[in-house]
Amino acid sequence: MRIVVLLKAVPVVGNEKLVDGWRVDRSAGLEANGNDEYVLEAGLKLVEQHGGELVTLTMGPTPAMEAIRKALAMGAARAVHVQDPVLAGSDTLATGLVLAAALRKMEYDLVLAGADTSDGQGGIVGAAVATRLGLPYLSYAAHIEPDPSAETIRVRRISAAGYDVIEAPMPAFVAGTQLLGEPRYPSLRGIMQARSKEIATWTLADVGVEASSVGSSAALTEVDSATPPPPRAGATIVREAPEIAAERIVEFLASRRLV
């Protein structure tokens, strides 16, 4: 199976910082988006079971390399990094356009993406890319089971009533959740091997997208302002023997009519 995982590099959770124009600072300290590590893990397991190759695809600035190297150390065979100064300020529409254009130059049976990201949280890039490529889109996946001989993919999908089982012909696009299973830690061997794996850097021209379609001037949305959440009120810590602590907690909850 040929699998491409869409891997976004995001600021380390908790260290997000806004710079000019309410932009998230991506000048340093990026890591792989948490959900993307879960789909990467699912993709690596599929390759271990069915053979083939897993390649990651990232659109992002130079510091995205940290996330890409981790994916290679976890087991991805190689990586594609779309990087171009004119991409700065791109919105979701442009991100979907560029990733779809890059995928047109790649070979795959399955494209995997996270359900959403920790910085943008749009939860829309996967659907946008699948729509542009005319691929079946299977979202909220908790389990992925391909049948390479029948060239179909079956996904257990989280639904309001529990789970749906849906099937589609491959090539297909699956957006996954953390129910796919914990990502592995890169082994020392994996880290060493990652150093010699290929990271192809593609510019916007390489993927055939016009500069006028990306960047802040092409963005259909504009961030007017951004405000950090108010600081949390101080926590109350109960340091008593268990039976007294239980009483205090019940009193506290009762005073707020929570029990």
Ligand SMILES: Cc1cc2nc3c(=O)[nH]c(=O)nc-3n(C[C@H](O)[C@H](O)[C@H](O)COP(=O)(O)OP(=O)(O)OC[C@H]3O[C@@H](n4cnc5c(N)ncnc54)[C@H](O)[C@@H]3O)c2cc1C
């Ligand atoms: C006006 C505006 C200006 C912006 N300027 C910038 C900017 O200067 N720099 C910047 O980095 N962002 C910028 N953004 C944010 C950027 O547009 C979003 O981060 C991007 O569209 C992805 O959306 P998301 O994070 O909500 O992804 P989601 O839709 O939540 O992502 C779902 C999944 O899609 C995949 N995916 C998403 N993005 C990527 C990616 N880049 N590479 C590979 N896979 C991906 C991942 O698998 C992810 O789990 C801007 C947004 C707006 C509205």
